[in-house]
Amino acid sequence: MSQATKEAGLWTAVKELPGNFWSSIFRNPLPSSDLERASTSFTNFFLHIHPVKVHRNTLRPIYTLGLGLISFFLFLILMVTGILLMFYYVPSTTQAYDRMLDLRGSVAFGTFLRNMHRWSAHGMVAVVFLHMCRVFLTGAYKKPREFNWVLGVGLLLVTLFLSFTGYLLPWDQLAFWAITVGTSIAGYAPLVGQQIKFLLLGDATVGQEALLRFYVLHVAVLPATLMLLIGVHFWRIRKDGGLSRPEEPANxxxxxxxxxxxxxxxxxxxxxxxxxxxxxxxxxxxxxxxNSVYSWPNLLMAELFVFVLTVAAILTLSLLFHAPLEEPVNVMHPPNPAKAPWYFLGLQEMVSYSAFWGGIGIPTVFVLLLLLAPYLDRNPRGVGRWFARERLLANTIFITLVVVKVIFIVIGAFFRGPNWSFVSPW
Ligand code: HEM
Incomplete structure (x- = not known):
């Protein structure tokens, strides 16, 4: 082969390099036929979690409200911002608070990063709870999705615990006393209460051991558990035949x-x-x-839309509001009242009436009822529609419980003052 031919061959290879590199990753061109749409879903690593087609009902924003997806995207934002925060944070009672100040004073975008992490965490607790309400009120927990509902209850509990363990890390007054109150509720459990409390704190009170335990739970154990549960949750959605939907009219x-x-x-x-x-x-x-549409691009576009919306909401919140940072921990000066994080305020309010029933008895019964709901409610009708008439009783019970819980949280947040006495917020 002549030198000129060799050079021309090399030049062609260089010219075609970007295209060849791209097609070595993405084997399909931008799909233009149904066959290509289908193959895009199952040949792409990130997309192959999708089925090739989804039922139209899955894409109705008014059906899912995108709440499951928003929960997932908030978790992703938490992972990214959490890993970045780990570069600065030290889980030591002598350094943690100073690191928070450093983040605010000398790390570029440090405050913004912390704001994003904090608002996503609060948002995730609220949105996961709302997602559960959506699933219940559309009857989507019924056969064949009973076990995915059970996994969901696990997801809710891990999400709450993840947020709770993160609460301690800034090591300010708010963190210290909220966790002191929260973990003392665990101590009310009969027989094993004190042991559970000790297991959590690694000591009799909140201190260095507790900070380290909460840190390890918060950055490793709980996120890994959540990731695993989310993976199985998504897998089950496919195995259960996609999202719930109304029964097809006969014939x-x-x-x-x-x-x-x-x-x-x-x-x-x-x-x-x-x-x-x-x-x-x-x-x-x-x-x-x-009644189905191709996942590519219909589902993908809907997901992208929800993703952009979620990120935009968190960015806006983080620009407008700062995550709180109070005075450093002072074990001699508890605030009065010392309040648990907002999602445990309902518990704290109930504990003020009865330590055992409010802190342990009723919450345990509530979680058991949640876990067993799909097995106790054998009525197969009314799946796939909001507030179906056939589910009037189940929905009424559920809504009543949710309203009572919200009322307790509101009382705890706004109507309780020193020594947990009633105060007017106005
Ligand atoms: C980290 C928490 C969670 C994530 C990331 C998550 C994610 C999702 C997603 C993306 C979907 C499909 C779309 C949608 O419904 O929005 C879904 C469906 C579902 N989720 Fe969750 N979920 C979580 C927690 C829960 C909880 C707390 C429950 C109930 C206790 C639950 C039960 C279900 C069920 C039964 C379905 C199927 C719904 C249907 O077929 O209509 N999930 N989840």
């Missing part, structure tokens, strides 16, 4: 093939109350008979 599948497509579309619209969003430019009429 619809048969009639769809017999009636003109446009008429079938109208009928589906009446059944599912389809919103325009779902029928974007990518949604093909050919997908109508089995």
């Amino acid at each position: 619809l599948a048969v009639r769809v093939t017999a009636v003109p497509v446009e008429k079938a579309v109208e009928e589906k619209k009446r059944t599912y109350g389809l919103v325009g969003f779902v029928r974007g430019p990518f949604t093909k009429i050919g997908n109508i008979p089995d």
Whole structure:
């Protein structure tokens, strides 16, 4: 081969390098046919968690409200900001608070980073709880999704504990006394209460041992547990046949093939109350008979939309509001009243009536009822619709419990003053 031919070959290889590199990662061109859409979902590592097609109901924003996805994206934001915070933080009672001040005073974007982490954590507790309410009120916990609901209850508990363990780390007055109150509630458990408290604190009171334990739980044990549970939760969604949806009207599948497509579309619209969003430019009429659409790009675009919205909300909150940092810990000066984190204020309020029943008895019964709900509620009707009439009793009980819980939190947050006496917030 002549020198000139060799050089031309090399030049062509260099020119084609970007394209060849790209296609070695992404084996499919941008999909333009149904076959390519399908293959994009299962040949991409990040996308293959998606099924090739999803039922249209899955994409109705008004059905899921995107709450499960928002929970997941908040967790991702927490992981990223948490890892960055770990570069500066030291879990030592003599250094932790100073590191918080450093973050505020001398680390570029340190305050902003901490704000993002703090607001995402609060947001995640609230959104996971709301997601659970959505799942209950649409009857989505019923067969075959009972076990995914049980996993969900585990996710809720781990999320609460993750947020609680993080609360101590700044080592300021707010952190110290909130955790002192929180862990003393655990001490009310009969027989094993004090042992559980000691296991958590590594000592009789909140101190260096507790800070180290909370740190290890917060940065390693609980995030790893949550990741595992989320992985199984997502896997189960697929194995359970995708998200819940209303029962198909009888014989619809048969009639769809017999009636003109446009008429079938109208009928589906009446059944599912389809919103325009779902029928974007990518949604093909050919997908109508089995009521599904290709995950690429329909589901992907919806997910991207929720992701951008979540990030934008956290960025805005973090620009507008600073995460609190009070005075450094002073074990001789408890604030009066010393309050638990807001999501445990309902517990603290109940504890003020009865230490055992408020702190242990009722919460245990509540968690057991949550875990058993799909096995106790055998009524198969009313799945896939908000507030279905067939589920009036179950929904009424659930809403009542949620309202009572919220009332207790509001009382604890705004109506309790020194020595836990009633005060007016106005
Ligand atoms: C870290 C916490 C959680 C994450 C990241 C998460 C994520 C998700 C996502 C992305 C979905 C599908 C879309 C959606 O419904 O928004 C989903 C569905 C589901 N989740 Fe969760 N979830 C969490 C906690 C929970 C909790 C606390 C429960 C209930 C106690 C729960 C029970 C379910 C069930 C049963 C489904 C299927 C719903 C259906 O088929 O309509 N999840 N979850």
